[in-house]
Amino acid sequence: MRVPSLTLAAAGAALIAPALPAPATAVPPAERVAARDANAVREGSAAPDGGAAHGGAAGTARGGDAAPSRGAGRAEDPGRAGRSAGAERARRAEDAVTAARLLARAGRCTRVSRGRYRTDAGRPATIPVCGTRDAVFWKADLDIDCDGRPTARCNRRTDPVFAAATAVLGSDGRRLNAETLPYIVVPAPSRRWDHRASGVRGGSVAAVVYGDRVRYAVVGDTGPRDLIGEASYATARALGIRPDPRTGGVSSGVTYIVFRDSRITAVEDRAAAVAEGERLARRFLARR
Numbered sequence: 001m002r003v004p005s006l007t008l009a010a011a012g013a014a015l016i017a018p019a020l021p022a023p024a025t026a027v028p029p030a031e032r033v034a035a036r037d038a039n040a041v042r043e044g045s046a047a048p049d050g051g052a053a054h055g056g057a058a059g060t061a062r063g064g065d066a067a068p069s070r071g072a073g074r075a076e077d078p079g080r081a082g083r084s085a086g087a088e089r090a091r092r093a094e095d096a097v098t099a100a101r102l103l104a105r106a107g108r109c110t111r112v113s114r115g116r117y118r119t120d121a122g123r124p125a126t127i128p129v130c131g132t133r134d135a136v137f138w139k140a141d142l143d144i145d146c147d148g149r150p151t152a153r154c155n156r157r158t159d160p161v162f163a164a165a166t167a168v169l170g171s172d173g174r175r176l177n178a179e180t181l182p183y184i185v186v187p188a189p190s191r192r193w194d195h196r197a198s199g200v201r202g203g204s205v206a207a208v209v210y211g212d213r214v215r216y217a218v219v220g221d222t223g224p225r226d227l228i229g230e231a232s233y234a235t236a237r238a239l240g241i242r243p244d245p246r247t248g249g250v251s252s253g254v255t256y257i258v259f260r261d262s263r264i265t266a267v268e269d270r271a272a273a274v275a276e277g278e279r280l281a282r283r284f285l286a287r288r
Contacts, residue, residue: 168202
C-alpha cells in the first residue's frame with residue numbers, strides 16, 4: 001500500500017538524480033488493491049502502411065526509334081518486383097518489435113537483484129529483477145502513479161496520497177506530468193538492488209508490455225525500497241489499463257524492460273523516448 005514518507009522520498013531523489021528535488025512516494029492506497037483489476041479502458045491506435053511506386057522514363061534513340069530506359073525495363077518484370085516487395089515485408093516482420101518477441105526474450109531470468117520485491121505492502125516478496133547486457137527487466141503489477149504536476153486527473157482530490165513531486169524533473173525544471181507523460185517508477189537503491197549499478201537512472205528508456213501492447217516510457221520517479229510495479233497515469237492509459245489513481249491498475253501481467261545506459265535528456269519528449277525505445281528494443285531482441 002502507498003505510504004507517504006518524506007525521508008524515503010528525499011533519499012530516493014538523491015540517489016536517482018542527486019541534483020533534483022525530492023521524489024514522490026510510490027505505493028498504492030489499500031483501497032486501490034481490491035479494485036484495480038477493473039481493466040475497463042481500452043485504447044489503441046493503428047498506423048496505416050503505405051508504399052511508393054517508381055516509374056522509368058523512355059529515351060529516344062539517335063535514329064528516332066524509342067529506346068526503353070533501364071527503369072522501364074525493371075518495371076516490366078512484375079515477378080521481380082513482387083519478390084522484392086515480399087522480401088521487404090519479411091524483413092520488416094523480422095525487425096518488428098512485438099509484445100510476443102519482447103516477452104520471449106525476457107522469458108529467462110538471470111537475476112541481478114540480491115533479493116525479491118513485493119508488489120504491495122503485506123504481499124510476499126516474489127519479484128526478482130533480471131538482466132542481460134542490454135537491459136534489466138521484471139514482471140509485476142501496475143499501480144498508478146499520479147504524482148507530479150497537478151492536473152485535472154492527477155491531484156489531491158482524485159488521488160488521496162497525491163504528492164506534487166517526482167524524483168526527476170523535465171528539461172524546463174518542472175515536475176513531470178503523470179497524466180500526459182508515460183513514465184515508470186523504480187525502487188529506491190538498497191542492498192536488494194541498486195538500479196544505478198545496472199545503468200538505470202532518471203530519464204532511462206523503458207519498454208512496458210501488457211497483453212499484446214508495447215509502449216515506451218522513461219524512468220521518472222522512485223518508490224519504496226522493497227516494492228516494485230508502478231507507472232504513470234499516461235503509461236497505464238496507453239496500455240489499455242484503467243488509469244484511475246484510486247481504483248485503476250492491474251494486479252499482474254505487466255513486464256517492464258529498462259535499457260541499460262540509455263537516457264533521454266528532455267524526459268518530457270515522448271517522441272524521443274519512442275524513437276530511442278524502438279532502436280534499443282531491436283538491439284535487445286537481436287543480441288543473445
